[in-house]
Amino acid sequence: MTQAPDRPAAGSDAFAADLLRGHTDTIVLGVLRRTDRYGFEVYKAIRDATGGQHEIKEATLYASFRRLARDGLVEAYWGDESQGGRRKYYRITDAGRAVYRRNVADWRATQQIINTLLDLEEGPR
Secondary structure, rough: OOOOOOOOHHHHHHHHHHHOOOHHHHHHHHHHHHOOOOHHHHHHHHHHHHOOOOOOOOOHHHOOOOHHHHHEEEEEEEEOOOOOOEEEEEEHHHHHHHHHHHHHHEEEEEEEHHHOOOOOOOOOE
């Protein structure tokens, strides 16, 4: 049985999920580099940016926040209660910005190598 051309095979869904999961911390840093946000805002920004194709589970997101805070890449603080309940916000630190830039550069270099190895780029043969 063949897979419809416009729908990826089930295995590719798992492959993509694993690849994205491995970059959760960098994705979270990327969202926070524009403005401070609370947890659900980060979740929503990721979901909306991908048109709903990728969502980070709550447990995964908060584990990422804990790792990033422990490593000094984000800081957490409590917002005021002006808009309902009190929320915990996260802000990226200078160290977090540096790690984000380095991870993006590493991703681009790796992407170029993979594209070359998979013969996806036009280039010398």
